[in-house]
């Protein structure tokens with residue numbers, strides 16, 4: 514398996530546009546803005562009203578698209594995807610959008626999230642004759658649509674979506690239009706916008722900013738939007754259930770310039786840092802530093818609240834990118850060194866507060882503490898802008914198995930010892946909820962906090978196996 518040296522892997526980005534003559538080119542820009550959500554594969558499916566054409570491949574957006582393949586992708590409707598695998602492994606057959614041709618019509622689908630009952634549905638579908646082209650969980654939806662006995666395409670899609678459990682932000686495109694759907698808990702982000710007369714949808718609003726589109730609203734949990742040349746129709750396939758927006762989008766995944774439910778990610782992270790400073794009792798230090806890029810916002814907030822000056826104590830090598838090597842623990846450790854370096858003049862002889870957004874296996878924190886101490890820091894106080902991550906995620910994020918999550922078996926004091934920090938403080942769960950400005954008592958604003966609390970917002974099927982665990986089993 515090819516892999517990246519990363520502690521926490523992201524979870525796909527989707528982009529769609531209907532009603533613009535440069536649909537494929539704008540999708541390409543949209544995917545650039547969403548590149549941080551998935552680096553394993555990228556694709557665009559475009560339609561001119563006559564046919565659907567796909568351009569896709571493994572790797573980064575810039576590796577997959579070029580003047581020649583984008584130049585031939587003409588049309589006024591397109592859906593696009595940047596992938597990080599959560600189900601079914603890598604390989605070109607799983608790169609999205611997935612395109613299906615049949616005598617009754619051609620469609621393509623793009624998915625952010627992970628279906629927890631995909632294996633269950635797949636067994637059922639295979640028993641009744643379905644043959645799957647990919648090993649992706651996403652393909653299940655298309656077979657459900659094809660098998661539906663409901664009259665009309667929209668009714669078939671609605672019935673199929675209502676059978677799914679787990680996380681999904683889906684885009685479906687046909688020659689006639691684009692459908693947009695979000696799971697009943699709204700686990701993954703999805704926004705609707707406008708660019709002139711065209712409608713656009715994207716996992717994150719930063720994609721709208723890049724193409725100059727205007728944000729209209731979030732796609733609601735349980736909602737199905739049908740966008741055609743005639744305009745937009747608002748429908749739903751289920752009622753919204755308890756809202757459970759992924760808390761880790763605010764902590765780590767989303768880009769700081771994106772807004773989710775009109776809450777800016779940078780501002781939320783800053784509040785996490787401020788809250789963390791309030792929860793840290795009696796730390797005396799000379800400088801605060803963040804781990805670029807993801808914890809900079811939280812570190813700024815921490816510095817502001819504590820009055821300890823913010824400094825550039827660590828710099829990131831921007832060119833490390835993907836490393837095509839086995840993601841063994843040993844290589845992950847070396848990877849942290851390739852990615853980050855201490856600024857000796859800043860940390861030498863100083864008591865340093867090091868702010869990071871999360872601890873998964875503990876590799877990053879341990880390496881950075883060591884690096885800062887080698888660079889002459891006299892004390893290193895590690896503060897983390899999320900609670901201890903004790904449980905795996907089944908909704909589209911590779912947060913490892915429970916055994917690999919350091920906080921699942923170790924206490925805070927044991928983790929502190931393992932990473933070699935002088936003190937270690939995690940943000941409290943209540944502090945995180947407060948910082949995101951999403952009140953739990955409001956049913957429409959709740960968060961998923963399952964990786965911290967173990968309280969999963971959906972049923973978890975016994976055969977929901979994390980992808981990398983499956984690969985290890987083979």
Ligand SMILES: O=P(O)(O)OC[C@H]1O[C@H](OP(=O)(O)OP(=O)(O)O)[C@H](O)[C@@H]1O
Nearest residue numbers: 519520521807871872873874875876877
């Ligand atoms: O405890 P660990 O297993 O090391 O994982 C935790 C780290 O993983 C993430 O960073 P990552 O290195 O994935 O990428 P980033 O550069 O986007 O922060 C996160 O920001 C933490 O720094």
Ligand SMILES: NC(=O)CC[C@H](N)C(=O)O
Nearest residue numbers: 524525599600625626909
């Ligand atoms: N990370 C994601 O959202 C991935 C989407 C889909 N489950 C896949 O495996 O490709």
Ligand code: SF4
Nearest residue numbers: 759760906961963964
């Ligand atoms: S379990 Fe954690 S990472 Fe997964 S959706 Fe919930 S909050 Fe997000």
Ligand SMILES: [Mg+2]
Nearest residue numbers: 804807869877
């Ligand atoms: Mg990091």
